[in-house]
Amino acid sequence: MTGLLFILCVIAFGFFGLADKKHHQTRFEQRPSPERSHRMRRIGWILLAFSFPVSIAAEGWIYGPVLWSGMVMCSAGVVFLMLNFLPETVKWLDPGHKE
Amino acid sequence: MAKSFRQSQTFLHTWSGLLLGWLLFLVFITGTIAFYREGVNRWMHPEMARVEQPYQLLDKTQHYLEKHAPDAMSWFITMPNRNDAGSFTFWTPQPDSPDATGYWLDNSARIGSNTDPAHLRPSRGGEFFYRFHFDLHYMPVIWARWLVGLAAMMMLVAICSGVVAHKKIFKDFFTFRRHKGQRTWLDGHNATAVLALPFHLMITYTGLVTLMAMLMPWAIVANYENTRAIQNELFPSADGVEPTGKRMDMVPLSTLVHDAEEKLGMKAGTLMISNPGDEMARVTIRISGAEQLDSRTPSIVYNAVTGREIWRSPPPGGAAVTTGAMIGLHAARFSGETLRFLYFLAGVAGTIMVGSGLIMWTVKRREKLPDPTRPHFGFHLVERLNVATIAGFSLGIAAMFWANRLLPADLANRADTEINWLFISWGISALLALALRPKWSWTVLFGLTGAALFTLPFYNILADMNGLPSTIAAGDWVLAGIDISLLVFGMAAIAIALRIARYRPPERRRRALRNKGKTPVPETLAPEPAE
Numbered sequence: 074m075t076g077l078l079f080i081l082c083v084i085a086f087g088f089f090g091l092a093d094k095k096h097h098q099t100r101f102e103q104r105p106s107p108e109r110s111h112r113m114r115r116i117g118w119i120l121l122a123f124s125f126p127v128s129i130a131a132e133g134w135i136y137g138p139v140l141w142s143g144m145v146m147c148s149a150g151v152v153f154l155m156l157n158f159l160p161e162t163v164k165w166l167d168p169g170h171k172e
Numbered sequence: 173m174a175k176s177f178r179q180s181q182t183f184l185h186t187w188s189g190l191l192l193g194w195l196l197f198l199v200f201i202t203g204t205i206a207f208y209r210e211g212v213n214r215w216m217h218p219e220m221a222r223v224e225q226p227y228q229l230l231d232k233t234q235h236y237l238e239k240h241a242p243d244a245m246s247w248f249i250t251m252p253n254r255n256d257a258g259s260f261t262f263w264t265p266q267p268d269s270p271d272a273t274g275y276w277l278d279n280s281a282r283i284g285s286n287t288d289p290a291h292l293r294p295s296r297g298g299e300f301f302y303r304f305h306f307d308l309h310y311m312p313v314i315w316a317r318w319l320v321g322l323a324a325m326m327m328l329v330a331i332c333s334g335v336v337a338h339k340k341i342f343k344d345f346f347t348f349r350r351h352k353g354q355r356t357w358l359d360g361h362n363a364t365a366v367l368a369l370p371f372h373l374m375i376t377y378t379g380l381v382t383l384m385a386m387l388m389p390w391a392i393v394a395n396y397e398n399t400r401a402i403q404n405e406l407f408p409s410a411d412g413v414e415p416t417g418k419r420m421d422m423v424p425l426s427t428l429v430h431d432a433e434e435k436l437g438m439k440a441g442t443l444m445i446s447n448p449g450d451e452m453a454r455v456t457i458r459i460s461g462a463e464q465l466d467s468r469t470p471s472i473v474y475n476a477v478t479g480r481e482i483w484r485s486p487p488p489g490g491a492a493v494t495t496g497a498m499i500g501l502h503a504a505r506f507s508g509e510t511l512r513f514l515y516f517l518a519g520v521a522g523t524i525m526v527g528s529g530l531i532m533w534t535v536k537r538r539e540k541l542p543d544p545t546r547p548h549f550g551f552h553l554v555e556r557l558n559v560a561t562i563a564g565f566s567l568g569i570a571a572m573f574w575a576n577r578l579l580p581a582d583l584a585n586r587a588d589t590e591i592n593w594l595f596i597s598w599g600i601s602a603l604l605a606l607a608l609r610p611k612w613s614w615t616v617l618f619g620l621t622g623a624a625l626f627t628l629p630f631y632n633i634l635a636d637m638n639g640l641p642s643t644i645a646a647g648d649w650v651l652a653g654i655d656i657s658l659l660v661f662g663m664a665a666i667a668i669a670l671r672i673a674r675y676r677p678p679e680r681r682r683r684a685l686r687n688k689g690k691t692p693v694p695e696t697l698a699p700e701p702a703e
Contacts, residue, residue, distance in 0.1 A: 093343075144514070146514070150521070
């Protein structure tokens with residue numbers, strides 16, 4: 074459950090991070106449209122909101138919120154490191170994006 | 173031009189951070205290590221086997237105390253558990269006893285299942301780091317707590333002003349501009365600060381809560397005649413009894429612990445025995461702080477001769493639980509392996525945040541110096557203090573770990589000597605920081621720290637002191653984790669040392685070559701921290 078929580082938070086922050094113009098440019102080789110950024114951020118928020126009940130399920134009502142804040146911070150850090158330190162050759166191919 | 177609010181907050185952030193930053197660095201680094209204080213206790217007592225039979229070990233401790241301190245006024249025992257290095261005990265001798273030195277550690281022992289306390293290498297272990305982060309060292313604890321309390325208040329100011337000053341806090345959440353000098357330092361400082369911001373706010377505020385009665389006593393003074401009055405209300409206890417002088421045997425303490433654990437449904441943490449061996453002997457069993465978020469745990473008092481329960485702590489009020497929970501959040505005793513590691517990572521981030529902030533002060537101002545080879549005194553002071561504290565204290569910690577391994581077990585005052593080696597190394601580092609140019613003192617000190625940390629796990633293997641192969645094979649992840657951390661931090665320190673040694677400020681050299689013979693081009697003004 075804790076592992077699932079971690080993955081969920083990493084994906085959420087992944088959406089937040091990739092919505093950023095510079096990181097989107099680096100990893101998708103095109104700048105995001107404002108709607109795309111907005112959409113990605115909205116997905117990030119939904120995933121983050123969903124991770125809260127997962128943390129409650131993992132550790133209960135007292136320790137769950139503590140675990141949640143810890144995981145949120147940790148996953149933000151992991152995504153920060155990945156986006157800024159993975160070589161620029163690591164990219165995502167996104168067939169859904171309009172040219 | 174009138175300063176904007178943001179600019180004034182920037183000024184406040186810079187100075188509240190800088191003036192107490194060196195002390196805050198010490199508090200952060202030792203506090204972060206203290207999250208694993210039991211683990212470091214075990215690491216620094218390598219001859220002690222992991223506790224497998226806590227109740228048997230408790231009885232062994234009782235026998236030891238009955239033999240070595242039968243006439244003491246009181247005994248204090250920490251309940252042995254799997255994570256800690258055996259059972260730690262200390263006792264208060266009678267005032268007229270020759271053992272009454274006034275220093276509590278003189279009358280203490282660490283009891284292990286496979287060790288004889290007389291032959292155990294005395295060491296403060298992880299307890300040193302825990303105590304240091306609010307009691308410091310070599311000074312009366314009240315002075316230390318005032319200093320640390322002041323530093324923590326400035327930290328809170330620095331956090332809040334930092335958030336206000338950070339104009340694009342959401343936009344720049346994932347920003348890290350590499351190879352851009354001052355901007356890179358800013359992005360690094362911002363990342364460690366913002367990504368772990370909830371932790372930094374929590375740990376600083378709750379840290380102040382632990383010292384609140386000292387820092388802001390006026391509500392207490394206004395409402396209570398003396399400290400005893402509020403102590404009795406906040407922390408009710410059974411009435412003390414005078415010993416009658418009639419010696420009587422006590423029941424085995426493990427039976428009382430079983431009873432208490434059954435009644436309260438939680439594991440015991442500590443035992444306090446008053447008037448041991450007397451007719452009026454009492455045992456106060458307190459539940460372990462690891463069992464709940466509220467650090468102020470319930471307790472039961474027993475008659476030690478009959479084994480009957482005499483008194484039980486009443487349920488605490490709302491305000492007391494709130495305080496206890498805040499202190500619990502700060503100390504993280506409740507945390508299991510995952511949460512404790514998250515706390516540790518956040519602490520590392522905080523340490524880097526403070527260190528990078530201190531360094532950034534010099535990086536920013538170096539660009540504005542009229543003559544970089546002859547900076548003003550303030551710049552010198554900050555630059556040298558940075559080296560001495562950040563690199564020097566780290567080397568001191570590495571030296572203390574080595575002292576734990578190398579000092580002979582029967583050395584007099586061994587525990588204190590181990591700690592003295594931290595400060596001796598720190599002192600030598602400070603002298604180096606004064607004598608050498610900063611580029612070289614950074615390199616040498618970080619290089620030495622890295623080498624010292626990295627080689628320790630290998631020494632553990634050679635000297636058969638819970639080396640990595642045996643701890644991993646035994647599934648002893650706390651000890652293995654400490655050795656792995658030594659390797660990781662050692663490599664990081666060496667990498668930093670190499671980076672600094674190889675660093676050439678490119679722009680300045682190219683520009684100097686370009687401008688030979690021409691009037692100097694002014695450097696572009698450094699932007700405000702939030703931009």
